[in-house]
Amino acid sequence: MMEMEQQSAVCRDGVVPVVNGEERTVAAGSTLGDLLRELSMNANAVVVEHNREIVRDRSRLDSMVLATGDSVEIVHFVGGG
Amino acid sequence: MTESTLIAGGTDTPFVIAGRTLRSRLMVxxxxxxxxxxxxxALDASGAEVVTVAVRRVDLNRSKDDGVxxxxxxxxxxxxxxxxxxxxASDxxxxxxxxxxxxxxxxVKLEVIGDQHTLLPDTTALLEATRTLVGEGFVVLAYTNDDLITALRLEDAGAAAVMPLASPIGSGLGLLNQYSIRTIKHRLSVPVIVDAGVGTASDACITMEQGVDGxxxxxxxxxxxxxxxxxxxMRLAVDAGRQAHLAGRMPRREVAVPSSPSVGMLE
Structure with a gap:
């Protein structure tokens, strides 16, 4: 019960997109650019997909506002064959 | 280092994929x-120019994962x-x-896997994905099995190169079907690059001896x-196999033929 109240308190000030498969609370009004900065990620070193749409123009990251339930995938290159 | 002593074997045709000339036939x-x-x-020692990478999620709780x-x-x-x-195909x-x-x-090195145990390709889905990506302007190098018909269809679908396997990914079993690989190479116009299954240098050499491009x-x-x-x-083996292919091997015979003269023997 306590836990639920805390969670809804967070939800009032924030939104909860699903980032790389995990729910993550961010401040309401946060953009994809804000999210990357919060995660200390260099936008040029990753590719971001927002609700299944690739953000090809990285300059748009700072104008794309996150909403609860948004699906965000942040990927990069790893070793592979 | 001593590369110049390696091969003095004359010229080779350039290795070209989608208009790009590659300096090494070994990709890693x-x-x-x-x-x-x-x-x-290892990349440095291989002499490779083309190196493959995979796309994965960034680890959000990252320890120190900055990718490759x-x-x-x-x-x-x-x-x-x-x-x-x-x-x-959609993934x-x-x-x-x-x-x-x-x-x-x-x-893109296009893989569509059909089975978890063998990692063999789903060739129907592979063809579908090839068509889609070629239509979007991708240069598709399609990882496939050693089946001629699929290879021909991939070429028809616009693949820039076809990549039949030597044996399953990560198996190290070497080239299991020389005939299939040779046949695919003979019949396709686009480059044929054997992908997966090579275990050691002799495997690479035998594979290149079939005449494949890389x-x-x-x-x-x-x-x-x-x-x-x-x-x-592997760098030496790929070169050796390529040179042996270009040199043209002697015919196989089921009987011995002496190398030394049979005349002039002592009474």
Whole structure:
């Protein structure tokens, strides 16, 4: 019960997109650019997909506002064959 | 080092894919090395120009995971992104698009896996994904099995190169069907690059002797006790196999033929 109240308190000030498969609370009004900065990620070193749409123009990251339930995938290159 | 002493064998046709001339017939993966430093030294020893990478989620709770790019000099290596781990055409297309959005090039090593145990390709889905990606302007290098008909269809679908396997990914079983690989090479106009299954230098050499244009390997290097030395061995083996192919081997005979004169023997 306590836990639920805390969670809804967070939800009032924030939104909860699903980032790389995990729910993550961010401040309401946060953009994809804000999210990357919060995660200390260099936008040029990753590719971001927002609700299944690739953000090809990285300059748009700072104008794309996150909403609860948004699906965000942040990927990069790893070793592979 | 002593490369000039290696081959004095005359000329070879350039190795060209989608208009790009490649300086090495050996392509290598970047997965499964014990450390980034070991990988960097193995890539260097291999002499490869094309190196493959995979697209994965960034670890959000990252320990120190910065991916593979900080270790690869993009002015020296040509990055070839794969769609490894994809089990449907739509997933493979999604991964290819993500990779292209990274901004390096339009190439993709297209894999659509059909079975978890063998990692053999789903050739129907592979053809579908090839058509979609070719239509979107990708340069598709299609990982496939050693089946001629599928290889022909991939070429028809616009694949820039066809990549039949020697044996299953990571198996190290070597070239299981020389005939199939030779036949595919004979019948296709686009480059044929054998991808997967090579275990050691002799496998690479025998594969190149079939006349294929190149080989892509990863585990054979990464899982060797000494990946850097194996990378060097593979570089020599690919060159040796290529030269042997160009030289044209002697015919096989079921009987012995003496090399020394049979006349002039003592009474």
């Amino acid at each position: 993966g970047t997965g499964k090395y014990r450390s980034p430093d070991e990988m960097v030294r 790019l900080p270790h690869i000099d993009p002015t020296r290596y040509f990055l070839l992104s794969n769609t490894a781990g994809c089990y449907s 493979a297309v999604r991964y290819a698009r993500l990779a292209r959005a990274a901004g390096f090039n339009e190439w 080989i892509l390997m990863n585990t054979a290097l990464a899982a060797a006790d000494d990946p850097v030395r194996m990378a060097h061995a």
